[in-house]
Amino acid sequence: EELLNKFLTCIKESGDVNQAVELVQIAAGFCLPETPKLIQRVQQEFELSEQQ
Incomplete structure (x- = not known):
C-alpha cells in the first residue's frame, strides 16, 4: 500500500x-486490496473526464 501511495x-x-x-x-488487474482506496484518492486528487 505504501509503495502505491508513493507512486501516486x-x-x-x-x-x-x-x-x-x-x-x-x-x-x-492484480486484484490488490488497496485498489478501492487508490480509486478514491485518484478521484479526489485528479480532475477526471467521463471516459476516465
Missing part, C-alpha cells in the same frame, strides 16, 4: 492523469 504522489506531482488511471488499472 509522484504521479500527482507530475500532474499526469493518464498515469494515475493506469496505476489504478494495474492495481485492479
Whole structure:
C-alpha cells in the first residue's frame, strides 16, 4: 500500500492523469486490496473526464 501511495504522489506531482488511471488499472488487474482506496484518492486528487 505504501509503495502505491508513493507512486501516486509522484504521479500527482507530475500532474499526469493518464498515469494515475493506469496505476489504478494495474492495481485492479492484480486484484490488490488497496485498489478501492487508490480509486478514491485518484478521484479526489485528479480532475477526471467521463471516459476516465
